[in-house]
Each structure stands twice: as structure tokens, then as C-alpha cells.
Amino acid sequence: MARVSRPPVAAILAAGSELLLLGRADTNSPYIAGHLQRHGIAVAFTSVVTDEHDDLVAALRHALSRADLVVCTGGLGPTDDDRTRDVVAEVLGLTLHEDAAVVTAIRERFGRRGLTMPEINRRQAMVPAGGVVVPNTRGTAPGLWIRTGDQAVLLLPGPPREMMPMLEEALRAHVAPRFGGGVAVQRSVVLAGRSESWVDEKAQPIYGPWRDEPVPITTTILASLGSVELHLSAYGPDGGAIAARLDAAQAALVEVFGDDVVNTDGTSLEASVGGMLRTRGWTIAAAESCTGGLLTTRLTDVPGSSAYLDRSVVSYSNASKEALLGVPPALLQAHGAVSEPVAAAMADGLRARSGVTVTVAVTGIAGPDGGTPEKPVGLVCFAVSGPAGTEARTSRFTGDRAIIRALAATTALDLVRRYVRRSAA
Amino acid sequence: MARVSRPPVAAILAAGSELLLLGRADTNSPYIAGHLQRHGIAVAFTSVVTDEHDDLVAALRHALSRADLVVCTGGLGPTDDDRTRDVVAEVLGLTLHEDAAVVTAIRERFGRRGLTMPEINRRQAMVPAGGVVVPNTRGTAPGLWIRTGDQAVLLLPGPPREMMPMLEEALRAHVAPRFGGGVAVQRSVVLAGRSESWVDEKAQPIYGPWRDEPVPITTTILASLGSVELHLSAYGPDGGAIAARLDAAQAALVEVFGDDVVNTDGTSLEASVGGMLRTRGWTIAAAESCTGGLLTTRLTDVPGSSAYLDRSVVSYSNASKEALLGVPPALLQAHGAVSEPVAAAMADGLRARSGVTVTVAVTGIAGPDGGTPEKPVGLVCFAVSGPAGTEARTSRFTGDRAIIRALAATTALDLVRRYVRRSAA
Incomplete structure (x- = not known):
């Protein structure tokens, strides 16, 4: 099925009733999807399926009807409900044989711990005809790479710490040589302090025309609790040309968004703030109320x-705001704990007591209780204190307690970023 | 397909290329799976699929071949790449018609914000023949409930805060009346301070025989960063009898695990600790080093x-341990910051300064740097100080920085829980 004119297509299956029974998110599949896409392989779908024989057979048949490459995680253990290996052999019509080298490797693994290999672990050494073993350095379950006509199936164990290095090895040794016809390149621009719709409106006129270029650039906008990410990607045979085009596109966005740009390397806002503090040799301390340590x-x-964080104080009570931050009781009485003057006094007080370069203070009402008509749930006051003076501001967030706390933490980090950014490095 | 002899089966689809392109976890599907299971509906699989027409058609056909009920989220917006509504009508062979009441509702929603409804939003008012609208109180995209033979399809919008109340309403009004033949009952026991294998070994002899009872109890064990959860579930026509049996099973586990039991209502360790503090009228403060506020x-x-947390101090530097917690410099010099004497001094110092009932202190090496042969990465010292005196202990965790921090925070919470538990309520 793989043709040069389109990226090869993958489907990703996660076998595990426990994922479905306990409502846990499947983290393996998004991880694998990201790695395949970086190798120019598109992902048609991911699926979490039970360990039951019939469900697994149906899922694998469906995946093979839609994809060039099927990657399965889970179900490679030694017990009866680990059925992925058997089901793949059944669906592909392959016989299984015991691989002596795998038995030896598993036996040695137990031996290094002074244990004898239980007989049931022999099941993990069964390899379908034509299958190639992908070694597991962190567990007993080996992976398997199986070609079938123009298609291929890759089986990996479920525990992420075993799966991750094995995926790396399988991509290098098997997947890229077979399916890596083109190159997919990705770039991102991370922004903070702006709404998704504000960013989208400003970005549309710039990236709209990119979709109709000879090598079209796909753009995706994603907002997550106070930051907005613009993702650019393109696919084609000439990786160098695509990278140069995306670099220019990324630079155009950086030019337009200016101070709102947190970074272009996809790292977190907190890592970007940390890097700026390090570069300047600054130290920081935080005074938190409603964010509660977040x-x-x-x-x-x-x-x-x-290297740069000296200390922080979580001052939930008025008494602790006075004792740890030196906030004057009169100020608390006059303005209330959630006010710009108190936020500024928290930041200034902590800076005077700690001797750090810059401090940030947050005080607000995270809810669900504690709101009043004048000061509703979601009202949060911030202050940053440093060499360029003290700045305070107020925001009003909507959402539940967790969302308000997360938005307040992001906003505080962004205010520090903007404050530090204005100081020469 | 629904029969009384087995639970009805659901498949859950999430439509959204952005989920696949950006490597984000699909949180809607596990949430929906949990709700369906509480209504006695088994989940055969969940799947994340692109917005492309052919991928959506294939996914829906496959889901209908495997399940009595298909729940889809996403792709109900007003734009061209929102295709779920059209694809469902196509696959089920239903014509779409504009629903005047929905148009009015969307128009009024815009009107309340002083806006005129854009023409493209009319697409959201298209309803397949025989479909029933599930109202959306938090957005413009209505949900749809569509019966087709013995099967049914439920369409919900992708944004979780719109989807969640609509799922609730759809379960009550449509899903439970159609598919709620039996009752699934679940119970849990949450433990802390023990390894998964220790818990499993102790639990196996107790719950092993439950699988072969007339109404078999399914047991699942799940370890997550310092706590271990035992989940029990059973399904059948007589909810009262099943609940009584599960209550007895749960009580048997509580009896065996004693002090290790955090709760039996599935709430978090921190909520359980908070409840115990509240009951006793105690206050708490924390002194954190390696957990950094977590x-x-x-x-x-x-x-x-x-009501019970007064303050906390994050003391990353030795200077802040002296200034904020009164840790004697000689103690830091003699034992190092990561030591039981320093942890005890942090907890005692904070208790003396804050006047709270109980304090907890954490000091350790979260890595990746900072480890030595004597004090490796993962070594963490704890202390709890309160009316019954001061207790210190040391743990050695393995994992990356995030895992070590999470395990240290859980262990600290569990030490507080055990300390408070020993004091009469």
C-alpha cells in the first residue's frame, strides 16, 4: 500500500482491558503517534481494545484494512490473558515457534536476579514465522516485527519504560527503512497571555495562503490553560527544503506575535522562564495564596x-501573610487579601526578606466557595517585584477550581516572563 | 444485539485529527467509558480517528459491527472539517433535515451576546431522520441520539465541559432506558504505603475464589505513584443483592489491610487526609524541599x-531552611540537607513558628543531578511533627524527576495520614 505520493499510514492498537475498566488514558498511543509522524508516517487512528480474543481479532483485522503499518502495545506477558502474540499469528496465518535465543535471554534475565525462569515465561519466546525479535532490555517480553505482503505489524510490550526504547530501536532498524519514503518536519510557536480566538484571528491572514503552496503547510492551533500553541507541519521527499520553508513560516509568526511568543522549541513556559533567569543570573521566589503551591x-x-529558585511561601491564612511576607494588617483590612495592593505587598515583602532578584505573588479566589458579589470566584490578583519596580494586575478566570488554579499559575509565569524579557540579558 | 444474558456492549469514537497530530491523550473516551460501565454497559473499544471522511466512515462501520451502542465525540462544529453528523447520516442511510427549534436555540445563544448567528452555524441544526436532539447548554453544537434497529448512536460535542452534562442527560433520557438491562456495581479499596506486589500477594487468597461465585466479582489491581487501588465489580439483574455481596467483599479487604487502607469511597489520599484533619479540628503546614510545592x-x-492548611514553605536553599524554618546551620553542616535530623528540624521549626497542630517536612534528591554515592538520586527524608512527637523516616525511590517527586508527595501525605489516624478523632 505504501506509495511515495502520500505518507504511509499507521494504525495504533493498545490491548488492555484494564485501560477500559479503570478509565485511564492510554498514553502509549499518543507517544507512538508522535514518533511515527516525525518519521513521515501518518496515523489514521488509535484504539484501546479489551484483551478478549474476539475483540482483538476484530481490531487487528480492521487495522490491517486501513493501514500500511499496525503498531500494537500490550498483551505480550506470560499469562493466559496476554493474547496479542497468538492473535496476530492467527490473523496473519502464521505458525508460532519457540525461539531458543529468546528463551536463553529470558532465562538469563531471571538468573541475574538469582531466580529460575517460570515455565509460563516460555510463551514469551514464541515467534511467528518470518517475525524478527525486537530486544527488550528492561523486561522479559520481547517485541516483534512482522512483514506481511506490503504491510507490517510491530508488537511492543505495554509498560511505557520498556516500550519507549524498543520503539526507538524498531523505528531505526525496521520501520524507517521500510516506510520512511518522505520526511515530515514540524515547527511550533508557543504563545501566552492571549486567547485562542485572538491568536487565530491574527494568524489566519498569515498562514491561510500556506495551505495552497506546492508543499502545503498544515497548521493547527491548540489552547491549553493559558497558553496557545501554533503547530506547523509539512511532508515531502526533500527534508532540507521543507525545513527551510517551515523556518521561514515560523519566523513570520514570531515577527507578528512579538512579546507574546514564549518559545519556538516546544518547551514549557516554566522551562523558558527558567532559561531566561539563568541567562541573566537572576534568582526568584514566589508568594502563593490561591495557587496553593502549583x-x-x-x-x-x-x-x-x-540554580534560580531560592524559596516559596504558600500563605493561605492572613496570619501567615503577615508573619512570612510582612504584609501590613492594615492593608489586609483596607483592601482584603485578594487585591492588587496586597499582591504587591506580598511580592515586595518576600523580595526584601529573601534577597532574590525577582518575586511573584498570587492571591485570588479559586472556589468553589469564598466568592462574593464584589470579589467573585475566579478573581485573581498578581504582582511581580524586581529591579524595574513592582507591577500588579488583576484577572478574572472562569472554570472550576482546578482550571482557575492552572490559569492563575500560567498567568503568573507569563508575567514573570514579560518582566524578565524587558530586562537586557 | 442487546440481550439480558450479557451486558450490552459499547464502542466509543473520538473524531479529531488534532488529537492524533499533537500527541494529546483522549480524555473524553475514558470518561464516557466509566459512565457507561456504571450503567452496566461494557466497552469493547475506544478509538481516536482523524476528521477525514473515509477514516470516519470506516471507523463508524467497524464500531457498528462490534457494538450495540456507539458513542462519538467531536466533529459537530459549524466548519467544513466537522463531518461526524454527515458521516453518521451517510452510514446509517438517513436523510438530514434542518431542525427549526435548534436554529432558534443557536440564534438566541448568539443573540444573548449581542451577536448575529453566522450562516455556517445552520449546519449544526441538521438532524438525521428519526434523530432526537440532546440539548447543549454550554455551546452551540447540539448532541444527537439516533436509534437504528437494535442499535443506537449517540453524538456529543468534543469540548469536555459541553460533553459532560450532555452525557449525563443522554444516559438518563435515552441510554439507560434502552440498554440498562442489568446493573453494574463497583467498589474500591485505596491503599498507600505498600507495593503493588505486596498488596496482590496478600489479596489473592481472599479474592481468588470470588471469581467462581454464582455472581462473579471481577477484581482489578492498579498501582499509581505510591498508592494501590483494588477495584471490585459485578454485573447482574439484581442490583441490591450485588451491592450487598460487594460490600461484604470490600469489608473483608478492609479487615485484612487495616492501617494501610486510605479509603473505600475512591476519593484521593489528600481528600482523605483533609477529612481526618477536619474531623479532629487540626491544622497543618508543610515544609518542602525536593517536592518543590507539589x-x-x-x-x-x-x-x-x-479550613486546615495554614501555610507552607518551599525551602530550596540552605539559607531559606535557616531563615524560614529555623534549621540550625550546624545541623545542616553535620548531616547535610537530605537527612532525617534536618527533616525533623524542618518539621519542628515550622510547627513552632506557625502554631499549627501538625507539620510535615520533605527533603531529598529528585534528580537528575545532585546525587552522590552516599546520597543517590531518589533518596528522600520525611518528618511529621505534632502532639504525639516527631517521627522521621527515609525512603529510596526509583524513576525520573517527576516520578520521584510524585512518590515523595504521596509518601508524605500517607505519613501524615498514619500519624493523624493514630490520634483519637
């Missing part, structure tokens, strides 16, 4: 953040 | 947590 959690999600 | 974020995720 702002600092995001700052410290970044490896190496101890 | 422990406090989890405590404050719980609505109403300001």
Missing part, C-alpha cells in the same frame, strides 16, 4: 531549577 | 482546604 511546583518541575 | 498543591487541590 506555581512553585511548575517552576521546580524543571531539572536544575534550584 | 505536596502543598495536592493538599490545596481539595476544595475547602483553607
Whole structure:
């Protein structure tokens, strides 16, 4: 089915009743989809299916009717309800034989832990005729690569930490040589502090015409809790030319959006803020009320953040705002805890006490309770204090408690970004 | 296809190229799967599919070949690439007609914002012959319930906040009356502080025989970052009898696991800790180093947590451990920041300064850098200080930075839970 005129198409199956029974998101399939797309392979669909024989057979038949490549995760364990290997052999009409090298590898794996291989693990050494083993360095279940006519099936184990390096190896050794006819290139521009519709309206006149170019650029806009991402992608035989075209397209968007651009490398807002602080040799501290630690959690999600984050304070009570941040009781009485003067006093107080370069303060009403007609749920005040003075502002967010907290944390990070950005590096 | 002898079967489709292109997890399908299962409807598979006509047609045909009920989300917007409505009509062989009441509702929705309905939104008022509209109170795209022979198709919009209340309404008005032949009952027991294999070994002899009872109980064990969940479910015509049997089964597990049981209502560890603090009228404060705010974020995720959480301190630097928590510099020099004596001093210092009932402290090495042969990445020290004295302990976690931080936060919450549990309510 694979032709040069279109990207090869994949379908991704995740076998596992537990995913369906417990309402957990399937994280393997989006991960695999991203990797296939970077190799120029389109993804028609992903599916989570039970471990039952009939369901698996139907899912695999359907996938083979729609795709050049089928990638399955899960169901390669040693027990009776691990059926993926058997079902693939059945559907493709292949006999299974025991692979002596795989038995040895599994036996040695148990041996290194001073254990004897249980007999049931022999099932994991069964290989369909013509199948190639993809070694598993982190578990007992080997992967399998099986060509069938113009199509291929790749089987990988379900645990992500086993699956991920095996996918890497299978892409290099098997998938790219077979299906990597063209190259897919992707670029992104991450923005913050603007709504999706504002960004879309401003971007449409720029990227509209790109769709009709000889190598069309596909654009996708995605808003997620306070940031907006523009994704550009194109596919074709000449990777260098496509990359150059996308670089120019990305630069055009960066030019138009200016200060609203967080980064063009797809990293997180907090990583971008961390990089800017590092470059300038600045340190930071946060004073949080309604975000309850979430702002600092995001700052410290970044490896190496101890180089610039000195401390943070979560001051839920008025007493703690006075004791830890030096907010004057009179100010709290006059304006209330959720006010720009209190946010500014929190940021200034923390900066005076910690000696860091820049501080950020958040105080607001995350709900569901605590709102009043004057100060409704979703009202959040921010302040940033640093060498260029203190700046305060107020936002009003809509959504539930989790959404309001997430939007407030993102807004606080973006205010720091804009403040630091205005200071020469 | 629906028979009383087996639960009715559903398939869930999510239409959206953006889900596949950007590697985002499909959160709608697991949410819908959980709701269907609570109504006794089994889920054969979920699938994420592109917006392309041919892919959608193939996905819907396959779903109808495998399921009694097909639920689709997404693709109900007003633009050309919103194709779900048209594809369903095509596959089921139904004509579409404009529903005057829907046009009026959409027009009024725009009108309330002082806007005129764009002509393209008329597409959202197209209803297949025999289809019933499921009203959307939070957006313009109505849902549709379509019976076809013994089967049915339910279409819902993609944005979760629109979809969720509409699913609720569709289950009540259409799905349960048509497919709710039996009742599925579920129970859970949430444990913390134990490994999955430890729990499984102890639980197997108890719940093994349940599978062979006249009404078999299905058991699932799930470990997620420091807590272990045991899920029990059974299906049959007599909901009362099944519930009584599951209550007894749940009680047997609670008896065996004792202090390790966090709750039996499926709420979070942090909500359980919050409930225990509330009951006793206790207040809490946290001193965090390697968790960087994550422990406090989890405590404050719980609505109403300001009733018991007074403050928290994230002390990344030694200077802040001295200034905010009163940790003696000599102690830091003698033992290092990651040590039980320093954890205890953090907890005691914060308790003395804040006046709360109980404090918890975490100090460790989350990585990827900062580890040494004596104190490797993953080493985390904890302390709890309260009316019953101060307790410290050390854990060694494996995983990446995010996993170590999450395990450390869960362990800290569980240590608080055990400390508070030992104090009479």
C-alpha cells in the first residue's frame, strides 16, 4: 500500500482491558503517534481494545484494512490473558515457534536476579514465522516485527519504560527503512497571555495562503490553560527544503506575535522562564495564596531549577501573610487579601526578606466557595517585584477550581516572563 | 444485539485529527467509558480517528459491527472539517433535515451576546431522520441520539465541559432506558504505603475464589505513584443483592489491610487526609524541599482546604531552611540537607513558628543531578511533627524527576495520614 505520493499510514492498537475498566488514558498511543509522524508516517487512528480474543481479532483485522503499518502495545506477558502474540499469528496465518535465543535471554534475565525462569515465561519466546525479535532490555517480553505482503505489524510490550526504547530501536532498524519514503518536519510557536480566538484571528491572514503552496503547510492551533500553541507541519521527499520553508513560516509568526511568543522549541513556559533567569543570573521566589503551591511546583518541575529558585511561601491564612511576607494588617483590612495592593505587598515583602532578584505573588479566589458579589470566584490578583519596580494586575478566570488554579499559575509565569524579557540579558 | 444474558456492549469514537497530530491523550473516551460501565454497559473499544471522511466512515462501520451502542465525540462544529453528523447520516442511510427549534436555540445563544448567528452555524441544526436532539447548554453544537434497529448512536460535542452534562442527560433520557438491562456495581479499596506486589500477594487468597461465585466479582489491581487501588465489580439483574455481596467483599479487604487502607469511597489520599484533619479540628503546614510545592498543591487541590492548611514553605536553599524554618546551620553542616535530623528540624521549626497542630517536612534528591554515592538520586527524608512527637523516616525511590517527586508527595501525605489516624478523632 505504501506509495511515495502520500505518507504511509499507521494504525495504533493498545490491548488492555484494564485501560477500559479503570478509565485511564492510554498514553502509549499518543507517544507512538508522535514518533511515527516525525518519521513521515501518518496515523489514521488509535484504539484501546479489551484483551478478549474476539475483540482483538476484530481490531487487528480492521487495522490491517486501513493501514500500511499496525503498531500494537500490550498483551505480550506470560499469562493466559496476554493474547496479542497468538492473535496476530492467527490473523496473519502464521505458525508460532519457540525461539531458543529468546528463551536463553529470558532465562538469563531471571538468573541475574538469582531466580529460575517460570515455565509460563516460555510463551514469551514464541515467534511467528518470518517475525524478527525486537530486544527488550528492561523486561522479559520481547517485541516483534512482522512483514506481511506490503504491510507490517510491530508488537511492543505495554509498560511505557520498556516500550519507549524498543520503539526507538524498531523505528531505526525496521520501520524507517521500510516506510520512511518522505520526511515530515514540524515547527511550533508557543504563545501566552492571549486567547485562542485572538491568536487565530491574527494568524489566519498569515498562514491561510500556506495551505495552497506546492508543499502545503498544515497548521493547527491548540489552547491549553493559558497558553496557545501554533503547530506547523509539512511532508515531502526533500527534508532540507521543507525545513527551510517551515523556518521561514515560523519566523513570520514570531515577527507578528512579538512579546507574546514564549518559545519556538516546544518547551514549557516554566522551562523558558527558567532559561531566561539563568541567562541573566537572576534568582526568584514566589508568594502563593490561591495557587496553593502549583506555581512553585511548575517552576521546580524543571531539572536544575534550584540554580534560580531560592524559596516559596504558600500563605493561605492572613496570619501567615503577615508573619512570612510582612504584609501590613492594615492593608489586609483596607483592601482584603485578594487585591492588587496586597499582591504587591506580598511580592515586595518576600523580595526584601529573601534577597532574590525577582518575586511573584498570587492571591485570588479559586472556589468553589469564598466568592462574593464584589470579589467573585475566579478573581485573581498578581504582582511581580524586581529591579524595574513592582507591577500588579488583576484577572478574572472562569472554570472550576482546578482550571482557575492552572490559569492563575500560567498567568503568573507569563508575567514573570514579560518582566524578565524587558530586562537586557 | 442487546440481550439480558450479557451486558450490552459499547464502542466509543473520538473524531479529531488534532488529537492524533499533537500527541494529546483522549480524555473524553475514558470518561464516557466509566459512565457507561456504571450503567452496566461494557466497552469493547475506544478509538481516536482523524476528521477525514473515509477514516470516519470506516471507523463508524467497524464500531457498528462490534457494538450495540456507539458513542462519538467531536466533529459537530459549524466548519467544513466537522463531518461526524454527515458521516453518521451517510452510514446509517438517513436523510438530514434542518431542525427549526435548534436554529432558534443557536440564534438566541448568539443573540444573548449581542451577536448575529453566522450562516455556517445552520449546519449544526441538521438532524438525521428519526434523530432526537440532546440539548447543549454550554455551546452551540447540539448532541444527537439516533436509534437504528437494535442499535443506537449517540453524538456529543468534543469540548469536555459541553460533553459532560450532555452525557449525563443522554444516559438518563435515552441510554439507560434502552440498554440498562442489568446493573453494574463497583467498589474500591485505596491503599498507600505498600507495593503493588505486596498488596496482590496478600489479596489473592481472599479474592481468588470470588471469581467462581454464582455472581462473579471481577477484581482489578492498579498501582499509581505510591498508592494501590483494588477495584471490585459485578454485573447482574439484581442490583441490591450485588451491592450487598460487594460490600461484604470490600469489608473483608478492609479487615485484612487495616492501617494501610486510605479509603473505600475512591476519593484521593489528600481528600482523605483533609477529612481526618477536619474531623479532629487540626491544622497543618508543610515544609518542602525536593517536592518543590507539589505536596502543598495536592493538599490545596481539595476544595475547602483553607479550613486546615495554614501555610507552607518551599525551602530550596540552605539559607531559606535557616531563615524560614529555623534549621540550625550546624545541623545542616553535620548531616547535610537530605537527612532525617534536618527533616525533623524542618518539621519542628515550622510547627513552632506557625502554631499549627501538625507539620510535615520533605527533603531529598529528585534528580537528575545532585546525587552522590552516599546520597543517590531518589533518596528522600520525611518528618511529621505534632502532639504525639516527631517521627522521621527515609525512603529510596526509583524513576525520573517527576516520578520521584510524585512518590515523595504521596509518601508524605500517607505519613501524615498514619500519624493523624493514630490520634483519637
